[in-house]
Amino acid sequence: MKLLYTGVRVRDLDRSIRFYRTVMGMRVSRKGEMSHGGRWVELKSPGSHQRLELNWYPPGSKFHTSYRRGEELDHLAFRVKDVARTFEEVVAMGARPEVEPFREERYEFAFVSDPDGIWIELIGRTTTQRDPAHVNADERRTSGRIAGSR
Numbered sequence: 001m002k003l004l005y006t007g008v009r010v011r012d013l014d015r016s017i018r019f020y021r022t023v024m025g026m027r028v029s030r031k032g033e034m035s036h037g038g039r040w041v042e043l044k045s046p047g048s049h050q051r052l053e054l055n056w057y058p059p060g061s062k063f064h065t066s067y068r069r070g071e072e073l074d075h076l077a078f079r080v081k082d083v084a085r086t087f088e089e090v091v092a093m094g095a096r097p098e099v100e101p102f103r104e105e106r107y108e109f110a111f112v113s114d115p116d117g118i119w120i121e122l123i124g125r126t127t128t129q130r131d132p133a134h135v136n137a138d139e140r141r142t143s144g145r146i147a148g149s150r
Helices: 014-024 082-090
Strands: 003-009 027-033 039-044 049-055 073-079 096-104 108-114 119-125
Touching: 014 027, 014 039, 014 049, 049 073, 082 096, 082 108, 082 119
Parallel strands: 003 049, 073 119
Antiparallel strands: 003 073, 027 039, 039 049, 096 108, 108 119
16 A cells, blocks of 8 residues: 555645645646546646645535645545455454445445544555446445545
């Protein structure tokens, strides 16, 4: 397991992109839309392997929350080889289960949280076809927020 990126919740995605590009010198490396309507943008600094993911959730979506200062850290993401197995292992070791493993496109995801409630995404590529039980990932979510579901 290795740290892949840090996800930050933003209120104005375009403003945040401008800030990280103009002020911090980062470049947009990828972007996309989440199945529930949210948008994400991944940025990298030249010469660094670390990634920053900006996450925006639309008002009215089940993952949108009112802004409260200090809640910008959305989640930490760890790339793993076997999401389901890692999910079971870390829960057995004390992580709190937040979202059971599910698939979207070429990736499998699961979410747990640490003792302070910080969400941790477990992400892995999948080479198998989508399992019908994982088609509607929104129904698999067990908590009121989720991030990075790409």
